[in-house]
Amino acid sequence: MMWESVFDLFTRLRSVSVSQYGICKLVVRRHRGKSVECNGGHWVHSGDWVGELHLDNRQVLQLSRSVGPDRAALMTARMLRNSLKQISLAMDSTPELAKVKALTGITLLHRGIIYGLGFELHPMRSKWFQWFSTYYLRLLLMVLHPGGKRRVKQSTEKLNPMMLMMTKQALMERYRKEVIPCRN
Template identity: 30%
Template structure:
């Protein structure tokens, strides 16, 4: 991605962040931005058998695309981009857990939920995955994320032509209990999350 395009994206990202009420977990260091809201959609069963239902409070998670694009600047290898994303998600999850633990409304929050095309490899991190209904909102979101992929991915144009209309947009989600057990301050130390 060239410098001028990245600069324009930075300005757009600042406007987008203000309009969507997204909160930085740790600006410039964490790949997530979040907004607490009520979940709207079909029931989601997490891997630890918790249920997130329509109307439950959740922490909606967004990958900070501009931040990730700036990290990927100059990276041409597809595998390196994927590994970079996974590493930053893994590094960002403990701070996300700490953010949730510090929230005044933490008792109300049922879990974290996001929508993404970058869902490969997230199950071992504790996430569950489900399809999204392709209504007008998710069609728009898919268009937007396809544009982001074209800009960020070293081979984005070819990847989009390969996937065409079958670009898989998915929900990724995790219960609050799972997030805190795996990544919270009192988590058990594990050795399975190496990259």
């Protein structure tokens, strides 16, 4: 978890803001790299503002230790859904989020964790960043998952990072309808 503290410091230096929404840290920064075409004909270009999602690994580790890895994965997905609802509500009231065009993230667990959440999968285009992300995320999986080392060895060819993307429009359409307004 010491690495988490170093990562948090580095993240704050390269972003406009870092906010916590449930199990997610949301880092607002400019998109770097090639343009990405999303569903519905929306594009995210280099220089556009994005919200980079990071799971709070301390919370994930605590869940895994307390309820086991399988139950922790289900709970993490539910908590991520709630975080996305919170982010959709904050989009209108938080100036840093008003300019965000899309939410992004990098993950090895794209097969299981994104089911039903509304993210699109995109291959990583930068070979260097893909290489770095592969080794970093595999190391993280070995540390956070009780059977992580065995899992990484058994599934090495399947554990390739993918970029997740959800446009602001898709986020609002999907998660605003799930929010039930309070009545006085």
